[in-house]
Amino acid sequence: xxxxxxxxxxxxxxxxxxxxxxxxxxxxxxxxxxxxxxxxxxxxxxxxxxxxxxxxxxxxxxxxxxxxxxxxxxxxxxxxxxxxxxxxxxxxxxxxxxxxxxxxxxxxxxxxxxxxxxxxxxxxxxxxxxxxxxxxxxxxxxxxxxxxxxxxxxxxxxxxxxxxxxxxxxxxxxxxxxxxxxxxxxxxxxxxxxxxxxxxxxxxxxxxxxxxxxxxxxxxxxxxxxxxxxxxxxxxxxxxxxxxxxxxxxxxxxxxxxxxxxxxxxxxxxxxxxxxxxxxxx
Amino acid sequence: xxxxxxxxxxxxxxxxxxxxxxxxxxxxxxxxxxxxxxxxxxxxxxxxxxxxxxxxxxxxxxxxxxxxxxxxxxxxxxxxxxxxxxxxxxxxxxxxxxxxxxxxxxxxxxxxxxxxxxxxxxxxxxxxxxxxxxxxxxxxxxxxxxxxxxxxxxxxxxxxxxxxxxxxxxxxxxxxxxxxxxxxxxxxxxxxxxxxxxxxxxxxxxxxxxxxxxxxxxxxxxxxxxxxxxxxxxxxxxxxxxxxx
Numbered sequence: 001x002x003x004x005x006x007x008x009x010x011x012x013x014x015x016x017x018x019x020x021x022x023x024x025x026x027x028x029x030x031x032x033x034x035x036x037x038x039x040x041x042x043x044x045x046x047x048x049x050x051x052x053x054x055x056x057x058x059x060x061x062x063x064x065x066x067x068x069x070x071x072x073x074x075x076x077x078x079x080x081x082x083x084x085x086x087x088x089x090x091x092x093x094x095x096x097x098x099x100x101x102x103x104x105x106x107x108x109x110x111x112x113x114x115x116x117x118x119x120x121x122x123x124x125x126x127x128x129x130x131x132x133x134x135x136x137x138x139x140x141x142x143x144x145x146x147x148x149x150x151x152x153x154x155x156x157x158x159x160x161x162x163x164x165x166x167x168x169x170x171x172x173x174x175x176x177x178x179x180x181x182x183x184x185x186x187x188x189x190x191x192x193x194x195x196x197x198x199x200x201x202x203x204x205x206x207x208x209x210x211x212x213x214x215x216x217x218x219x220x221x222x223x224x225x226x227x228x229x230x231x232x233x234x235x236x237x238x239x240x241x242x243x244x245x246x247x248x249x250x251x252x253x254x255x256x257x258x259x260x261x262x263x264x265x266x267x268x269x270x271x272x273x274x275x276x277x278x279x280x281x282x
Numbered sequence: 283x284x285x286x287x288x289x290x291x292x293x294x295x296x297x298x299x300x301x302x303x304x305x306x307x308x309x310x311x312x313x314x315x316x317x318x319x320x321x322x323x324x325x326x327x328x329x330x331x332x333x334x335x336x337x338x339x340x341x342x343x344x345x346x347x348x349x350x351x352x353x354x355x356x357x358x359x360x361x362x363x364x365x366x367x368x369x370x371x372x373x374x375x376x377x378x379x380x381x382x383x384x385x386x387x388x389x390x391x392x393x394x395x396x397x398x399x400x401x402x403x404x405x406x407x408x409x410x411x412x413x414x415x416x417x418x419x420x421x422x423x424x425x426x427x428x429x430x431x432x433x434x435x436x437x438x439x440x441x442x443x444x445x446x447x448x449x450x451x452x453x454x455x456x457x458x459x460x461x462x463x464x465x466x467x468x469x470x471x472x473x474x475x476x477x478x479x480x481x482x483x484x485x486x487x488x489x490x491x492x493x494x495x496x497x498x499x500x501x502x503x504x505x506x507x508x509x510x511x512x513x514x515x516x517x518x519x520x521x522x523x524x525x526x527x
Contacts, residue, residue, distance in 0.1 A: 002384035003349060004356040004392065104385040107378045119467075119487045226483065236494050239469070239485035242385075244392040246479035249498060260491060 002104055004244070008096065010220045018218060022209045029058075029215065034258055036213045036266070039158065041273040043166045050185075051167025051192065055159040058215060059149030061093075064141060064159035066167045066192075070130060070181045071138040081128025081136040085114035087143040087156065094148035108242065109153050110143060113160055116198045116229035116238035117141075123164060124193035130174055135181050137169065139192070150216035153227050157200040158266060165274045167192035197232040199266045201259035205247060210254055212262060226255045230263035289464045293450040299461070301330075305454040306500065308444070308507060313424070313515035315432045323433025325515070327425035330458055331415030336425035337408045338433040344404035355400035359388035361422055363411040383419050390423050390443070390472040390482035396436040405435060416459040417445045423472040423482060424508055431516055439474035440512050441481055444504035446471065446497045448489060453497050455504045467493075471501045475509040 018028050025033055037058030046052035051066035073080060087110035089097045102110070117123065128137035141163070143156045168188035172181050204214040204222040214222055223245030229238030236256065241247065247255070292300045299305070309330030318324035321337035328334075344350035361383040365374050376384075387409065395405060407429065409422040420443030427441040447457040449465040462468050467487025473480045489497060 001358050001360045002381070002388040003358045004351065004354075004388070004397075006349075006351055104381050108382045108385055111378060111382050115486050231488070234491070236485065236489050236491060237487075239483055240386075241480065241483040242389060244389055246393040246474065246477075246481045247483070248479055249502070252480060252483065252498065253495065256491065256494060 008220045010217050014217060015221050018221060019207065022206060022211075027211065028217070033209060033211045034262070036154075036262070037215075039266070039269055041158065041162050041270060043162055043274055049163075050170065050188075051163045051165075053159045053162035053166065055155050055162065057149070057151060057155040057158070057213065059147060060151060060155045061145075061147040061149075062152065062155040062159045063144045063146060064156065064163040065144070066163045067140045067142070068167070068170060069138045069140065070135055070172065070183060072134065073129070073136040077125070078133040079129050080125035081123075081139060083114070083118060083123055083125065083139045083141065085110045085117070085141045085143070085160070087113075087145070089145050089148075089152075093145045097145075097148070108240070109156060112153060112227060112229070112238060112240045113143070113157055113200070116157070116200060117160070117164075120198050120229075120231050120235070120237040121195055122161070122198050122231075124195050127193040130172055130181055131179060134179060135174070139167075148216060150219050151202055151213050154200050154202050154213060157198070157229070158270060161197050161199055162270050162274055164192055165194060165197070165270070197267050197270065198229055198237055199263050199270070200227050200229045200238070201262045201266070202227045203255040203258055205245065205251060210251065210258065212258060226252065228256055228259035230259050232267050234260065234264075236260075290460065292461055292464060293452055297452075299449070299454060301458065305452050306503065308456045308504060309458065311508070311511055313428060313511055315428050315515050315519035321429070321433070323429040323431065323435070325425045325428035325432060327421045327428070329417045329421045329456060331413060332411075332417050332421050332458075333413040334418060334421040334425050335410050335412060336422065336429040338405065338426070338429040338435065339408070340405040340433070341400040341403035341435070342406070344402060350402040350404070352401055354397040355395070355403040355405050357388050357392055357395060357397065357405050357407065359391065359407045359409070359426075360384050361387050361409045361411070361419065363414060363418070367411045367414045383422075386482055386484065387419060387423055387426065390441055391426055391430070393479070393481050394427065394437045394439055394441045394474055395430065396438060399436055405430075414459065416457050416462045417470070419482075420444050420470050420472060424512065428512055428515060432519065439476040440509060441472050441474055442505045442508040442512060443470065443472035443482065444501060444508055445469060446501040446504065448487065448493065448497070453493065453500055455500055467497075469497055469501065471498075471505065473502075473505050475502075475505050
């Protein structure tokens with residue numbers, strides 16, 4: 001059951017300051033309305049993962065780890081690997097996070113990122129088959145929020161894409177007689193096949209103003225957010241409105257245009273860090 | 283597995299969809315208000331083969347007390363699929379999908395409900411999908427809005443839901459399960475058509491920016507039709523009531 005959350009109380013002075021500045025098209029941290037906070041990306045942050053990335057977006061910190069396992073394909077896609085996205089909002093990241101299974105916010109975040117990667121086919125799943133119909137690579141993508149400074153979804157999306165781009169496939173030997181697969185993680189034989197990159201851009205609405213990459217405090221007074229996933233070839237590959245307010249048709253169109261303009265910059269920064277945005281052919 | 287996963291042909295040469303509809307056509311829509319005796323308000327909504335029932339309880343005292351909010355009523359919302367509603371039996375335990383949809387549906391209804399009128403209270407919205415054939419969340423929002431109105435809860439406007447999508451390159455309205463499964467994009471939308479605002483928006487799939495704008499316009503046409511049907515269903519319920527009494 002989904003229940004109206006209790007609003008985090010932020011000091012009224014601060015809320016007033018945020019709103020007053022917006023009237024002058026300014027933000028409390030001196031950014032413009034359509035500026036991201038500084039983004040820091042460190043890849044291969046977790047040595048035991050097949051791929052990983054640490055992302056710092058303002059004060060938000062997120063780690064994504066990718067682990068590869070051998071398993072069975074879904075019955076409806078017998079000749080494709082499997083991507084599983086999960087998000088954990090661990091209690092060390094925010095006073096409002098509790099231990100336990102993922103809540104609706106963590107589930108929503110994971111599913112929005114999962115859909116953007118899946119629908120665009122960012123990872124070429126057809127190349128992750130070991131024994132057709134029987135054994136395929138399972139790509140586990142786990143999002144770990146370390147410090148909640150607002151806009152968890154864009155930080156997670158950047159980290160997810162960077163981690164996938166540096167993911168390496170371990171050596172796997174298929175025993176044709178028994179149908180068993182032995183993995184040797186001391187040897188990596190290939191990079192994860194990537195068809196193209198995807199990143200989300202989140203736009204918040206406060207009063208009549210649209211801002212991107214909201215901070216934790218801005219999120220507390222935001223009416224509504226809309227997250228737009230954009231691919232490296234400029235397509236819209238996912239949308240999710242969240243929050244208790246509404247958006248006009250014009251707001252939505254403006255938000256999409258902002259996302260289409262901003263996403264290439266973020267993708268460029270990921271590419272610069274990773275040194276690879278190469279894509280495999282279809 | 284007896285089911286085939288081969289993609290069927292979904293658009294014919296003469297521009298018709300696999301069930302004979304044109305791209306802008308809705309499926310046969312049925313709405314009935316006040317179908318449950320115990321609930322404060324209720325509604326049954328069918329979009330073609332999709333059959334959804336919504337019930338509202340409240341405003342009533344929020345339990346446990348600590349979840350209440352002193353300045354407004356809280357909305358509690360559950361979207362749930364019956365185990366027999368799908369081809370393969372669905373476990374009745376809430377799936378990740380149902381948890382996410384309960385959230386986005388609650389957030390689609392929140393802007394419509396004048397919750398400030400009932401401090402500390404709880405307004406509970408329960409949506410049960412009885413038969414799933416695509417568009418269950420949008421039919422669910424439509425049913426929930428009718429149930430809220432039937433419960434006499436003050437609202438800023440009704441909320442109507444519809445999906446728009448892309449199937450074999452064509453933008454179509456009100457996708458059924460087959461079109462959702464094999465189409466290129468599915469974009470569920472809910473709105474308060476009288477106020478001209480969107481309260482639920484998701485896109486699963488890939489659209490170019492031009493297709494997105496076109497899809498938004500197409501969805502709006504569908505939303506207005508659903509909105510008119512909602513108003514008719516409410517009028518029908520209450521004119522019948524006045525005749526009875």
